[in-house]
Amino acid sequence: xxxxxxxxxxxxxxxxxxxxxxxxxxxQKEKRKREDATxxxxxxxxxxxxSKESSxxxxxxxxxxxxxxxxxPADDPALSEQATKALSYAFSQFHKPSKWKFSKARQNxxxxxxxxxxxxxxxxxxTIRYLSNVKGGVREALIKDCSNILSVPPTPDKPTSTETVPxxxxxxxxxxxxxxxxxxxxxxxxxLLDVLEAKSQPDHQS
Numbered sequence: 697x698x699x700x701x702x703x704x705x706x707x708x709x710x711x712x713x714x715x716x717x718x719x720x721x722x723x724q725k726e727k728r729k730r731e732d733a734t735x736x737x738x739x740x741x742x743x744x745x746x747s748k749e750s751s752x753x754x755x756x757x758x759x760x761x762x763x764x765x766x767x768x769p770a771d772d773p774a775l776s777e778q779a780t781k782a783l784s785y786a787f788s789q790f791h792k793p794s795k796w797k798f799s800k801a802r803q804n805x806x807x808x809x810x811x812x813x814x815x816x817x818x819x820x821x822x823t824i825r826y827l828s829n830v831k832g833g834v835r836e837a838l839i840k841d842c843s844n845i846l847s848v849p850p851t852p853d854k855p856t857s858t859e860t861v862p863x864x865x866x867x868x869x870x871x872x873x874x875x876x877x878x879x880x881x882x883x884x885x886x887x888l889l890d891v892l893e894a895k896s897q898p899d900h901q902s
Contacts, residue, residue, distance in 0.1 A: 764790040766822040776814070782806055783819050786826035803830065807838065810888065811845070811881045820884065828891040835892065842889035845881050 762768055769783035785802040809815050810823050
């Protein structure tokens with residue numbers, strides 16, 4: 697081999713070695729970058745952040761819109777526990793009829809308490825609407841109760857003189873409360889009886 701050929705051969709070998717070193721260094725840099733990226737992604741802070749980003753937010757349960765025309769007893773904190781349960785039972789018959797299930801205990805509670813302020817006035821129409829659909833002996837008993845209440849004449853107010861007012865002050869308060877309850881029962885009995893009798897009448901064909 698000539699001297700010129702030997703020099704060219706040495707240059708080629710040095711070039712090959714230089715290229716190989718560059719490739720090796722580049723490969724090592726890329727490897728370090730991947731390792732750094734992996735370490736960063738697996739840090740506790742990033743794991744928690746990624747978990748929050750990837751985990752879906754809990755879906756809020758959509759509440760069915762109230763189209764019954766009646767107030768929802770579940771939204772009234774002033775109601776007692778028993779009143780809330782019984783009135784919600786009646787409400788669900790019209791709000792979610794497909795999921796409504798008959799409850800004798802809830803129905804009996806409504807029948808017993810329709811005559812008092814235990815069922816507040818805002819829920820009277822709801823209660824009457826529910827009771828208008830009862831049948832059989834329960835319906836007959838309600839009609840009888842209404843008729844009995846309406847047949848009792850109202851108690852006249854007792855005149856009191858100026859001398860007897862202090863002595864009868866407590867009695868007067870009790871009389872006022874009893875009178876108010878009597879008026880309440882009369883009004884509710886009249887409203888319920890009108891609905892029960894209207895539904896009891898057969899349809900007339902012209």
